[in-house]
Amino acid sequence: MSTPQARRSNTRQRIQDVALKLFSEHGYEKTSLREIAEKLDVTKAALYYHFKTKEDIVISLFQDLAAPIDDLVAWAEEQPRTLETKNEVLRRYSESLRSAEPLFRFMQENQAAVRDLSIGETFKQRVLSLFALLKEPDAEMIDQVRCLTALFSMHAGMFAMQNVKGDPEEKRKAILEVATELVTAANPPSRRPARPDSAQTESP
Incomplete structure (x- = not known):
């Protein structure tokens, strides 16, 4: 049997899904809470509860999307700065x-609203945090472009x-x-930081 908390969580998810669909179809500004409730x-009182x-x-x-990204950044900052770590970040x-x-x-379709709500800037800062993890501090401009393009290509x-x-998964x-x-x-081999276990041992 579902608990009250589970039912509330499910309702919250349904509201998010329906609202996002309406925002995308009709635009953020043209969609009202009444329309979301009707859909x-x-x-409206039930909607206001959430x-x-x-x-x-x-x-x-955005908070739901940000949480795993924040966890990823925190994890990556504790890892060795290797290509393997960067690929795992991706x-x-x-x-x-x-x-x-x-x-x-x-x-994409409501850029003005995103700017007005200031959530775009919040997401931008998280993307920049990932960018900093992918590039080397002294990276040449072309390599910085490659790392930033890698992130934006995913978006x-x-x-x-x-x-x-x-197939969506293949894509x-x-x-x-x-x-x-x-x-x-x-991150070509010549510019990758040496791994701690890569020290050469002297031949007998």
Whole structure:
């Protein structure tokens, strides 16, 4: 039997899903809380129990996306700065974006609203934190571009590949492979920091 907390969580998720769909279809500004409640077949009072404003709904969506990214950044900062770590950052980031396609579509189609709500700046700072983990501190400009492009290719790829026939999982893996290639090219062996266990032992 489901608990009250589980039911509340499920209702919150339903509100987020329906609101995001309406925001993407009709625009953030043109969608009202009343329309969201009607689509959900609930009263406005029931909707208010979870979210008081449309802004609260959008902020909650970004918070849900931000949590795994914050965890990823915290994890990566404790790891050796190797290409293996950077590739793992990309893999985990790809996983965190798996269910975020509707949110990125909303961001793309409602850029003015995103700026006005200040959530765009919050997300930008998290992307820059990931960028700092992927590039070397003294990276040449072309390698900085490669690392930043790797991240944006993961975002843009979710839109661009919508009109390409194929299995969604195959497309996600292809996008990740391209991002990995870019970061690998930005971290050639000659510029990678030496691993602690790579010291040469003297021959007898």
